[in-house]
Amino acid sequence: MNVSCDTLSGCPGRYCGRLSNGDGMCQSLCRACPLGHQITTLNDICTPCNQDADLRDYMFFVFMVLLTLSGHLVILAVEAIKGLKTRLSIIITACSCIMECIIAAILTLLLFEPYGDVVIKSCGAKQVSDFYPIFYNPIPDFVHELNCVSEVVHPLYSFVFVFLGFSLLFLVLFRGVASYLMRWCFRKKLINRASIFYSLIWIPFVVLFHAIFAGLIYFSFDYLSLIAGTIVFAIISVVAQKETEESSYHHDEVKFKFAFKLWKNPLYLSFGVMCTLFTMTGILSLTDEIDSNTLRLQLLPVAITPFVTFPLLSTFANPDHYLTAWGSRPRGYNGPLS
Structure with missing residues (x-):
């Protein structure tokens, strides 16, 4: 039954709506909005997502x-x-x-x-519950459930x-x-x-x-991207450094040798690129509210920070330096302590 949209009250539930005929007339029955529609009016009328x-x-x-x-x-x-x-x-x-x-x-x-x-085109997501409308079906008469399940975030x-x-x-x-x-x-x-x-x-x-x-x-992938990109790169860097442990620990002139190994090994290279892409994804999503594209581009170089900081700081993480300072012998070293 079609009636004037202005005379209708809101539908029960959070995601139930009415279909409009486009001439100011709406269906009186509340139901799930069609795919690609969302509720944007006070009368809970389903409108297409054109954004x-x-x-x-x-x-x-x-x-x-x-x-x-x-x-x-x-x-x-x-x-x-x-x-x-x-x-x-x-x-x-x-x-x-x-x-x-x-x-x-x-x-x-x-x-x-x-x-x-x-x-x-996207309907967007305003809250976590938009992904789970099945848990928000209303029961107007406390007996029969009104099915309003649809892809709200299409x-x-x-x-x-x-x-x-x-x-x-x-x-x-x-x-x-x-x-x-x-x-x-x-x-x-x-x-x-x-x-x-x-x-x-x-x-x-x-x-x-x-x-x-x-x-x-x-609602959390941006932070997960930054954390995952940093941790995974640290792991593969440690693995690559371990494979060149002798040279990187005992010869300062080749302390960056493992960094070149990251680019020589196809697996290390793939993971390094993946970490950079994860970090870029997190940065771009966090700057979504910023209108300046220039600022986004200025922040993107932060994604390569792990590639620069890990080789520079890895020398300070060498335990042999501290063992020598404390009077202990480094691993694999049987000579006199300096």
């Missing part, structure tokens, strides 16, 4: 892409540590992981309105699932074809099937993680 997605929405999507890619690289690193992969296999698999995520991300953005454009919830679906498809396609071609060209198995199997498990895990914690992630 372009803001920077934070894009950075949230980039964060989920980087999270997915990071899982693939961690699996690749574990396989490399076990000695199950050659250098060529690592490079091929790492390139495949990157291409899978990039192509999946681009196709995902092109599939949302406006179709064929990476600039998408497409912030759904485009991650679409991306992960494409990632799963391209994982099977790219790595399956790459594994076959490498075995046909080099007459040996270069891509270990275990890494493909673990990656097939990783993507459903990310799907479950996003389905449950999407709201919490959206």
Whole structure:
């Protein structure tokens, strides 16, 4: 039944609305808003989301892409540590992981309105509960529940699932074809099937993680990006330094040798780039409220701070200097104390 929108009162619940015919007439029945609509009026009328997605929405999507890619690289690193992969296999698999995520991300953005454009429309998210409308269905008569479940934050919830679906498809396609071609060209198995199997498990895990914690992630991913980028880079730097422990600890002229090792090893290089991208994502999302693009560009160099500070400060973290000062012998040193 259609009545004048001005004569209607608000709908029960937080996410129930009415559909408008566009001529000042609305349906009297309260229900869930259609996909791509949100409640913006006092009469709880569902209106289309015509605003372009803001920077934070894009950075949230980039964060989920980087999270997915990071899982693939961690699996690749574990396989490399076990000695199950050659250098060529690592490079091929790492390139495949990157291409899978990039192509999946681009196709995902092109599939949302406006179709064929990476600039998408977004309803935005104002609070964590916007991601979980299923928990806010009203019960007007205290007996029957009024179903008002819809994607209130469209497409912030759904485009991650679409991306992960494409990632799963391209994982099977790219790595399956790459594994076959490498075995046909080099007459040996270069891509270990275990890494493909673990990656097939990783993507459903990310799907479950996003389905449950999407709201919490959206309002905290900027801080998580900064923390993750710094900690992961510290870990890979320590690992790289440990591999050059003798030279970096006992020869000051090569104390930066491990820093060059970060760029020589394809896994270390990939993780270093990932840490930088995570940090940039956090910085850009935190500066979403700033209107000055110049200030954003001035803050981006902060993302490379770990690359500069860790080599400079690593010498002070050498325990051998303090052991010598306290009268103890450094590790592996049997000579006289200076």
